[in-house]
Amino acid sequence: MLRKKTFVKRTRKGNVIKVVNEHYLRDDISCSSQLCTKCPHFKDPVLSTLPRSTSTLPNHYLVPDTNVFMNQLDLLEHNAIKDVVILETVRDELRHLSMPVFNRLSTLLSDTTKRFYLFANEHHKDTYIEKLHGESPNDRNDRAIRVSAKWYKDHFKDHGLQIVMLTDDRANREKGAAIGLKAVSVTDYVKGFVDVPELADIVSHAKDANAKKEDIMYEQHLSPTQIQHGIKKGTLFQASLQVSTHNIHEATVSGEVDGEARTIYVLGRKHMNRSIQGDIVALQLLPASEWKRSASMAMEDSDDEEAGVGDGTDMTSVQDGPGEPTAKVVGIVRKKWRPYCGALARKSVHSKPGSTAKETVIFRTMDRRVPPIKIQTTQAHALIGQRIVVAIDSWPVDSMLPLGHFVKVLGSSGDRETETEVLLLEHDVPYQEFSKRVLADLPSEGDDWVVTDQHVHHEKRLDLRDRNICSIDPPGCTDIDDALHVKELDNGHFEVGVHIADVTYFVKPGQAMDEEAAGRGTSVYLVDKRIDMLPSLLGTNLCSLRSNVDRLAFSCIWEMTEEGEIVDVKYTKSIIQSKYSFTYEEAQTRIDDERMQDDLTRGIRRLNKYAKRFRAARMARGALTLASPEVRFQLENDSQDPVDVEMKELKETNALVEEFMLLANIAVAEKIYKHFRNSAMLRRHPSPPASNFDQLRDVLHEYNLDLDLQSSKSLADSLNLACVDGDSYFNTLVRIMTTRCMMQAQYFCSGTESEPEFRHYGLATPIYTHFTSPIRRYSDVIVHRLLQAAIDPDAVYGKELTDMAKMKDQCDVLNHRHRMAQMAGRSSVELYTNLFFRGKTEVEMGRVIRVLKNGFVVLVPKFGIEGIVYTNAHDSPFHLEETSNQLVANDVTIKIFGHVKVQITVEGDQDGMRQKMKMQLVEPVVPGVSVQPTLKRALPESTIEETKKAKV
């Protein structure tokens, strides 16, 4: 039977078209119940013969309506809910309402243990209904759901099975009851699950009409059309909101002010107007008279639950001087809500222990940039001290905080496994095991795979197995990406080779493994483990350039003069056999040990000589040496508990490998850009805007120092000069702070930027890419493919290498993954730092690196950690001197670069919150702020520099 479905669509150009879809009805659609003998079952029936019953309902199949999926998907995903009929009407509605929900529903449907069946009611001749005249589409769909539920009911009337329609719409329930349906609300339904009490918490409270009406706290958002128009006219602009990690009420976006790219502030809850970290928001620039200076306030946790929104100024220092550009959020273009990890705030639980009454509690997210979320729960006491996941349901204008619901428990907080899972979840790192589909793409020989004659003779591979190739890596490294060799040529020149694991031999475009790797983007290195981008068979064995086995490689081979001048460069696929896998230390020992005079050692010495020369040349061009306080943990073998922490140490050999990798990366970048003008994947590092350095330069002026920002060369020079006598760490500190003023380096597609923009500022090279670590970075995999296509005229490659738009999308994904991997790594270090300090109290020297209104940030070089020392917000003896950016209390001044002694402890779980490192001031002594160290160990009293205030 033929029916038609008609609707009006607006085209991109703004015109309208009437779309008519033909719609065919069938008489052979199955109910898919194992009980049923009437329907033709083309596939094995999904719904079981004995679905579960509840205390209030007999055995039944469930037919939920659309809103149940929209609002209560977490409930339906719970294991207790099975045997559910999903109507096509519902699925189609969800597709239009929310893609994420639709995708989750699809996952549910493919999970055979859940027994969810998609009933094609819109195509079934008995359940298809035409829209009545004057009926709204929603009413029509609700009716379609009732008609289908009724059909199921009639279908099973001889089997004694109940059909339960699940809907929170009372009118719908009443209409259902009128035609003899059993219709219940979600809350009532869940009450029947006496054996699974947590279900009651998962029920979300999107529209809680009973909640006490608070005053309207936020401005209404503009409609999408108004936003679009505003952006078109230039009165509004669109940007991604970046919330400060120190203060949840302070955020920045990048935008333009008078045609100049500026960082624009959004200050205060009211101006942030319910937007959350990462949201794409529409903003309106405030008039210059309302511009504020950034608050420089650090928010301590848990002091603001029920405080008023304020007008956004109370958080900020009101002052007359010219402020920074400030804007307010007028609408959210795309919400970036996701499930958040965190814990309940113990203070917000008011019920007596053991109570199972429902109460509203505050959930604090791990991500400091996300506001606390109000949730309702009956198991508040059981959840305290647990890491849980919570999803946001809504953020109405009259609610100070967003409303959400409980999703699941991860484990107890403080537990290392749980915390690691939390940080992986929080940084969106895909950490599941590789699926069977992915593993199926591995070579079938597995560990026994060897290089065969086929590789030697038929693949245009250069046989380099006679060269003295070696690799130099950190100790314990199993995924060896790169190896090196040098060989004297007959003409007195030298052949220098950089050999990179030939990952693309195993990972072909279009494979499941390739897709998985592209999605993961990068391996993630945590303190205690590594989340691989590629299955370990490849990463640590077949691709890894281990010593004394034949391996496939992609080689860059230079001919150089004795002085390191490059005569020629060629790129080729090759077969190599590494003669030795050195650690940095072993290689260093070989270089230093005069007695070693074998070929390999002499080769490393020569490479080292070249590396020094390249490095010097690079420095002369203006490459920056920056610093970051990196630490390494000594882990106890069994428990994996950290027993000691040390700063990472760099050896000459680190620099050796680095130089050659840079050389290879730059050479490859030039090559692929030459062949793929529009679609080469490159990496650039934009020059930082001068305004980023304002604060740092102000502080340096006090030391009669300055940073020259003309070019990276001048910056490098002024960094070299930034020394203070008797303060050896001062220069490192300046470099650390300079690093933070830098922009992020990014992957990009060569067709999307103009050539001058390709520059890598930090490395001072006009073009750069990543070629040398294909085992752990997907960008390198793409670059390998590009290079292969560039050097081999017979290479067959698909559109994936030439499509600019696809390449750009891939770059965006990689940039995101890359950032997240970095942050996950840092969080892991933070986690271990906390574990290390648990139960300890350390007093250490630290340096002030940032001054806030109510505290200051201290970096402790010994542990590479930093933390905020709060100066007692309410009754502080300190006050902030804006002009000099100092905290002053009587005769004590806290200023940037100043020395302080701090006590470091880790606060336990007393508030049910994250474990948090706490720093308190020990010296200089300031009554009311500083503490007496509770430590027994004697302290070296040598280096404390008194920071007495000079007369103003």
Next chain:
Amino acid sequence: MPAPVISPAEKAYIQDGVAHDCRADGRSRLEYRHLVLESGLLSQAGGSARCRLGETDVLVGVKVEIGEVEPDKPNVGRILCNVECAPSASQQFEGRGADDLNNTLTQALDRIYNGPQGGFDLEKLCIIPGQSCWLIYIDAMVMDYAGNLFDTIVMTTRAALQDTRIPKTEVQDLGDGEFEFDVVDDVEEAEPLEGWDDSPVVVTLYKIGERYIVDPTMLEELCAQVILSVGVNKHGQLCGTQKSGLGSLEPSLLSDMIQTATQLALPLIDKLDTKLHDDYEKELDKRRKGEHVEKMGFFAAVI
């Protein structure tokens, strides 16, 4: 292109018939052939109708689009007409043979609708003054040609306009005198074109010998010396006349013919409107009950 020809004997036979008020197919001078009319048969169009008058067969589709207003008329929408004779309709339309006729008919149709006589308030077709308006495209396709083409086209067009629904728009005030609008995607919400029932029908009279007839067949058309098309709306108002043919008219005969045309038009409009109205009510009734509405479409030709 072989022009339609008629032999002197045939001509004499027709002229005699007209003089005796008994035409070749047995009709009297002011009698119409059998009329089949159905609207709403093209679901993809904004509105559509098909009319079969004797063997003459016309299909009209109306398309509504959004366009920009003309700078000198910032607050009116536009109606754009196009008539096309299908090459299959008649032998003479083969190749470029229909071009002249297409142009003539297109212009005639255009004259009817673009002006106050068309019955439509073009200002109502404006969405945002100075910015956007609706464009109503009338596309008439002649499927079969057996005389009295223009009357049939106008009748069909009128029915198609009755069937036309314009998607509902919601105008938003963005402030600063700026407006933007959204289109409601539900076809149920779409609104009928106001003023369609004030649009005229055309009655064309053909003078053969001393007498005139309506609704000629192809052969009768070839005998006509004077052709007078008269547009009349349901209020009996004269909406336009057009004279063609090689012969001339006495003023007294002219006013007599206009009067006759008006008298013929009123019952015709009444019949057409009743038919369209009844069909619409029947359809609504079915849809209220959730029943499926079938259109006869091209099977209507057989009946």
